Amino acid sequence: MLLIGSHVSFTSKEQLVGSVKEAISYGANSFMFYTGAPQNTKRCKIDYDLTVEARNILYENNIELKNIIVHAPYIINLANNEKKESYLFAINFLKEEIKRVGMLGIEKLVLHPGSYVNLDLDTGIDNVINALNEVITPNQNVKICIETMAGKGSEICFDIKHIKRIINGVKHSEKLGVCLDTCHLNDAGYDMSKFDEFLDEFDKLIGIDKIKCVHVNDSKNSIGSHKDRHENIGYGTIGFDALINVIYNKRLCDVPKILETPYVSFNDKQRVLPPYKFEIDMIKNKKFNKDLYEDIRKYYERLK
16 A cells, blocks of 8 residues: 655644644645644644544544654754753653654654764764663653664764664664655665665665655755755656655555655745645656646646
8 A cells, every 4th residue: 555645734723633634635645744843842732632633534534643754853963962951952852752742642753863063973873872772761652763864964874874873772772763765865875766775785784674654755966965955756866767666665565655845936936835735646646747836836826
């Protein structure tokens, strides 16, 4: 079964109800959201009644909770401990985010592992291990999914060997998973046109069963550029056919595929529109839409 969705919003007013409705409007059966802005730690209180309402809508639309993902905010940086108070704040905030995700009944939390900044790579990896050993408890239901990164600046986990080291170093590693990101992998130097070879390597090193989510994004950059700039499906350097092969790979058939592709802006720059309904259609039809941007414009014009 194809599990496909996108990033959707989560507001203090509608919370998970709004997220579910947005995903359904795109024709999705999976989705991902932040429980607040990714750039800050401001979070609203989880509303029990809205959560129950959302679960009812999920049930009515045959969407399973296990295929919904939460993404931790970018500001959590577990790789740098130069400022002890900032490091401890990141650890404590991640603990609280795990509780929030658990209150929503969701089992997967994607995490950017962070950047070592003025330290070094090995120290950065050790810092993540130490932090996760502080954060993870043996009885939590939420799995932390470490995301593969592009290697921009001093980011760690642009090499899957880094993730292997983290998994090996964390006491309760059964609570860890991995989130692949196709744009990040491309920009890190992995050839997405040879995805099966990548999966073979991953399986030998870590195990395919650890892959809990795939962020499907094209890339604006050439392979190995370490830049991390997402592009719409089929409009970047990875290409439509390679991404379709990732999405429909039989070894990942039970893993949710999540689009984080850029919103489309038009001439006036005032209107920035989500592409997900149309990209999901392309993926379901396995046919590239060369008129994607024009179709998006026409669709939203009709909704005015």
